[in-house]
Amino acid sequence: MPELDALKAEAKRLLDEGIVEMVIGFKAGDTPLHPQPAFFKTSEEIDQLVYNALCQNNLATYLTRFPKTQKIGMLVRGCENRSVNALVFEGQHPRENLYLIGIPCEGIIDWRKIIEKTGEEVISVFEQSDNKILVESKSGSFTLEKTTLLHESCARCIHPNPISADIVIGELLPEGDPALAREQVAAFTDLSLQERHAWFRQEAERCIRCYACREACPMCYCEECFVDHVSPRWTESGTTPAGMQGWHIVRAFHQTGRCTSCGACERACPMDIKMTYLTEKLNQDMRQKYNFEVGLDTETPPPFSTITLDDKSRFIV
Amino acid sequence: MSNEAHSPYLPIPMHVLHAYYESNDHSLKTLELSFDDPQDAREFFAAYNPGQFCLLSVIGKGESALGIASAAWEGDFVRFTVQKMGSVTTALHELKPGDPIGIRGPLGNGFPLEDWKGKNLVIIGGGCAFSTLYALTKHLHHPSNRGDYGKMTVIYGTRTSGLCMYKQDIAAWHQREDMEVHQAIDVPEQDWLHHVGYVPDVVREVQPSPVNSVAVVCGPPIMTKFTLPALVELGFTPETIFTSLEKRMKCGVGKCGRCNLGPKYICKDGPVFSLAELNNLPADL
Amino acid sequence: MNLILKKDQLNHQLNAWRQDYEVYAPQSLQNYTHFLPLQDGFELALDKAHNTRIPPKALFLPTSEALLKFTRVGGYEQVPTETTPRLIFGIRPCDAHAMTMLDTVFEQERYTDPHWQARRDATLLVGLGCHEPCQTGFCTTVGSGPFNHAGLDAILTDLGDIFLVETLTEKGESLFSQLETATEEQSAQASVLQQAAAASMPIAFETEGLKEKLDQNFDSPYWEEISRSCLSCGVCTFLCPTCFCFDIVDEAQRGERVRNWDTCMFRTYSLEASGHNPRPSRVERTRQRLSHKYTYWVDQINQIGCTGCGRCVRYCPVGLDIRAMLRKANQLPSEVAHV
Numbered sequence: 001m002p003e004l005d006a007l008k009a010e011a012k013r014l015l016d017e018g019i020v021e022m023v024i025g026f027k028a029g030d031t032p033l034h035p036q037p038a039f040f041k042t043s044e045e046i047d048q049l050v051y052n053a054l055c056q057n058n059l060a061t062y063l064t065r066f067p068k069t070q071k072i073g074m075l076v077r078g079c080e081n082r083s084v085n086a087l088v089f090e091g092q093h094p095r096e097n098l099y100l101i102g103i104p105c106e107g108i109i110d111w112r113k114i115i116e117k118t119g120e121e122v123i124s125v126f127e128q129s130d131n132k133i134l135v136e137s138k139s140g141s142f143t144l145e146k147t148t149l150l151h152e153s154c155a156r157c158i159h160p161n162p163i164s165a166d167i168v169i170g171e172l173l174p175e176g177d178p179a180l181a182r183e184q185v186a187a188f189t190d191l192s193l194q195e196r197h198a199w200f201r202q203e204a205e206r207c208i209r210c211y212a213c214r215e216a217c218p219m220c221y222c223e224e225c226f227v228d229h230v231s232p233r234w235t236e237s238g239t240t241p242a243g244m245q246g247w248h249i250v251r252a253f254h255q256t257g258r259c260t261s262c263g264a265c266e267r268a269c270p271m272d273i274k275m276t277y278l279t280e281k282l283n284q285d286m287r288q289k290y291n292f293e294v295g296l297d298t299e300t301p302p303p304f305s306t307i308t309l310d311d312k313s314r315f316i317v
Numbered sequence: 318m319s320n321e322a323h324s325p326y327l328p329i330p331m332h333v334l335h336a337y338y339e340s341n342d343h344s345l346k347t348l349e350l351s352f353d354d355p356q357d358a359r360e361f362f363a364a365y366n367p368g369q370f371c372l373l374s375v376i377g378k379g380e381s382a383l384g385i386a387s388a389a390w391e392g393d394f395v396r397f398t399v400q401k402m403g404s405v406t407t408a409l410h411e412l413k414p415g416d417p418i419g420i421r422g423p424l425g426n427g428f429p430l431e432d433w434k435g436k437n438l439v440i441i442g443g444g445c446a447f448s449t450l451y452a453l454t455k456h457l458h459h460p461s462n463r464g465d466y467g468k469m470t471v472i473y474g475t476r477t478s479g480l481c482m483y484k485q486d487i488a489a490w491h492q493r494e495d496m497e498v499h500q501a502i503d504v505p506e507q508d509w510l511h512h513v514g515y516v517p518d519v520v521r522e523v524q525p526s527p528v529n530s531v532a533v534v535c536g537p538p539i540m541t542k543f544t545l546p547a548l549v550e551l552g553f554t555p556e557t558i559f560t561s562l563e564k565r566m567k568c569g570v571g572k573c574g575r576c577n578l579g580p581k582y583i584c585k586d587g588p589v590f591s592l593a594e595l596n597n598l599p600a601d602l
Numbered sequence: 603m604n605l606i607l608k609k610d611q612l613n614h615q616l617n618a619w620r621q622d623y624e625v626y627a628p629q630s631l632q633n634y635t636h637f638l639p640l641q642d643g644f645e646l647a648l649d650k651a652h653n654t655r656i657p658p659k660a661l662f663l664p665t666s667e668a669l670l671k672f673t674r675v676g677g678y679e680q681v682p683t684e685t686t687p688r689l690i691f692g693i694r695p696c697d698a699h700a701m702t703m704l705d706t707v708f709e710q711e712r713y714t715d716p717h718w719q720a721r722r723d724a725t726l727l728v729g730l731g732c733h734e735p736c737q738t739g740f741c742t743t744v745g746s747g748p749f750n751h752a753g754l755d756a757i758l759t760d761l762g763d764i765f766l767v768e769t770l771t772e773k774g775e776s777l778f779s780q781l782e783t784a785t786e787e788q789s790a791q792a793s794v795l796q797q798a799a800a801a802s803m804p805i806a807f808e809t810e811g812l813k814e815k816l817d818q819n820f821d822s823p824y825w826e827e828i829s830r831s832c833l834s835c836g837v838c839t840f841l842c843p844t845c846f847c848f849d850i851v852d853e854a855q856r857g858e859r860v861r862n863w864d865t866c867m868f869r870t871y872s873l874e875a876s877g878h879n880p881r882p883s884r885v886e887r888t889r890q891r892l893s894h895k896y897t898y899w900v901d902q903i904n905q906i907g908c909t910g911c912g913r914c915v916r917y918c919p920v921g922l923d924i925r926a927m928l929r930k931a932n933q934l935p936s937e938v939a940h941v
Contacts, residue, residue: 031738034921037831057920061833112633120652120916121737138734206632208656208665208863210836212919228870231404237851238666238862268919270655270837272633325713326669326850326859327680376676377854403875417676538878565874567850570713573864574847575871577894580901585712599820601890602880
């Protein structure tokens with residue numbers, strides 16, 4: 001569990017000493033299952049800082065809102081740190097204007113898994129240090145194992161530790177087993193073509209084009225998203241199969257070499273759509289074909305975001 | 318049965334009669350459209366009131382909201398002047414005589430001409446927003462209408478003389494006894510005989526009297542923003558100052574939500590509002 | 603007229619209706635409930651969750667629908683709206699109440715939307731009241747309630763093994779003509795339960811004076827404070843039963859002019875061709891959303907444009923709670939000096 005007092009102390013120090021103008025973290029939610037992203041500007045406000053396994057948003061998504069000159073502190077877990085690195089590489093914020101407080105992460109709980117077990121009327125959720133989650137709901141009291149509630153992206157997380165934070169608060173955790181990620185991809189690629197298409201169609205057809213996935217994703221920061229482009233119109237705008245499939249496929253491809261497997265997209269989706277199976281396949285391709293994994297540093301050029309004059313493929317130059 | 322129920326989303330089929338550029342830089346083009354079905358023409362003109370707009374429909378591209386720039390007495394056609402801005406207006410610029418086109422309208426409230434009877438009218442326009450004021454002026458010029466209104470003062474400013482619309486008609490207006498015309502451009506040009514300066518300043522120069530008068534202002538937001546106070550300075554009250562608003566539109570009939578200004582829809586409750594009404598609406602433009 | 607429908611007779615009743623109507627009822631889809639047409643062997647999901655994920659407005663205003671079909675160069679025709687008689691069973695009072703508000707938008711005298719009208723005319727709504735109201739709902743705060751009648755042809759109260767059926771319209775009466783009349787005792791039991799359900803709901807925020815506060819504080823920093831973490835996605839508005847905004851788009855490849863759900867929360871919603879955007883950030887857009895529901899609707903129809911269904915609270919990806927936002931609004935000054 002994150003050491004909340006140490007986190008608060010460091011965040012306060014950053015603000016008191018003027019190292020940053022704002023610290024991005026979480027505060028208690030107005031409902032038991034959703035702590036809210038918070039933007040702390042003063043030391044006193046840090047008293048409201050909360051950090052637990054229900055903090056389910058990738059905070060790096062907020063980075064691109066702020067001017068590059070602004071000095072910002074952020075609490076980052078493994079995936080968030082890599083997202084920040086990816087954004088720094090893409091020129092979205094200079095690293096020297098960021099102060100990252102790193103938190104080794106034991107995984108984010110999928111609130112949907114809680115309500116599956118306890119019903120929707122959850123009254124309170126308490127995370128114990130022994131990896132038990134105590135839930136009070138209208139249907140009774142429940143003691144649940146945290147490991148059974150983890151969001152799938154976290155259950156197969158390979159890099160739980162923040163790798164380039166300015167300070168790490170908490171015990172470093174062992175790296176995850178890459179085989180878990182390969183398993184998920186294999187579960188999809190081992191299917192026949194028809195089965196894969198049926199699976200893809202079944203997921204995509206629930207889409208209502210609310211773009212929660214896009215807004216929750218730190219790497220989707222384009223001022224004009226391809227779906228908003230009018231002349232030409234790249235994909236159909238509505239909830240026709242062509243439109244929804246076009247949206248999911250192209251967004252996944254725009255994430256190639258950029259997605260840090262955080263799963264924020266799936267957690268944000270109001271229709272419980274699975275989408276990481278697409279990006280995980282692309283991430284695996286990047287690892288296997290280009291020996292590249294995004295966000296491990298801020299210097300290695302992502303293969304699909306860079307071009308050099310001695311590129312093997314000459315078609316663009 | 319639903320299949321026969323008239324849909325407000327169904328464009329009236331028309332064809333392009335004439336298409337010609339208004340401005341020397343070709344950014345403004347006038348289209349005159351005729352109705353395929355004379356019954357549609359009858360219904361349109363029975364409902365039409367200057368100040369209203371239509372949604373011009375280019376099948377395959379989309380729709381664009383444009384003020385109606387003609388008076389009913391001019392004939393069984395409807396005139397629009399289109400500024401080339403985005404994908405639909407570009408498609409409109411590419412239309413030639415004989416091309417099919419649709420319109421939905423007349424939409425909106427139009428100018429409150431009944432309330433303005435007996436009053437002097439101060440008509441102030443800027444840029445391409447002058448199109449509905451042109452329609453208003455033409456409407457008022459008709460002998461059956463002219464007698465119902467008092468003195469007419471038209472103040473029309475454009476950035477350059479080349480951007481001035483309806484040049485021939487306006488040249489003729491200068492010769493009329495029953496109105497005063499004040500044209501303006503932003504910066505001096507050789508051979509320019511009229512005012513030089515921004516419209517709010519020209520209004521102060523011309524000093525139209527507020528006595529028994531209404532003023533109607535149509536122009537880019539920045540022009541309107543500074544012209545309204547100039548009129549207030551001159552003694553016009555919020556009830557006697559009118560303007561026509563613009564916002565992104567889609568349905569044009571008060572259903573899609575996007576053109577709202579507080580509880581009012583610019584497409585349905587407007588686009589013409591008095592300053593008194595605007596003072597009660599949020600500054601959400 | 604109060605009638606009794608035994609729970610073990612429910613499926614039989616639904617199948618009887620299926621002879622004359624396409625019947626929709628909440629069923630499980632993935633991990634949530636959804637109004638789906640009943641097929642043979644159907645399984646209802648009335649107990650799983652209080653409300654369907656997507657509100658039943660989707661059955662009248664589809665997420666996407668074609669308005670015009672293009673026939674040849676420049677040619678087009680109106681797409682007819684299907685008018686199959688339908689019955690929606692198990693709609694909650696918040697959602698039915700919201701339908702009556704949407705009627706004021708789509709069935710205006712001057713311009714009636716034929717697609718909406720045709721579907722509404724052909725559909726009956728049989729409601730299921732909430733005897734154990736949900737925590738995220740706040741229907742009683744906004745002038746609705748767990749057993750509110752607005753928009754319903756009949757409403758059911760769950761009394762254990764039986765439903766008490768109150769028919770509210772002629773059409774509703776005709777649906778239940780085979781049932782036995784409820785006893786006075788049963789009616790009284792239902793009444794007590796209904797009042798207890800409504801009374802059990804805490805008042806989420808103060809509505810007295812709320813409109814004035816929102817109107818007066820257009821430029822207040824309040825709007826930035828409450829929208830700071832908002833992602834500006836469309837979840838709250840798309841899942842909202844009173845939201846109706848739509849976009850109209852020409853899909854040249856499909857040969858259709860379609861209308862799609864749209865939201866004031868998207869940046870492109872009021873973006874003009876010139877590049878000017880009256881609502882450039884989530885601050886202005888959040889102000890528009892809350893103001894539309896809690897003051898502009900009030901001006902238009904004298905009702906708050908929200909029926910407290912709670913979906914925006916449950917599914918906001920960053921946990922924003924409109925009730926908390928409005929409690930904060932309650933703290934705003936009522937009279938603000940304008941320069």
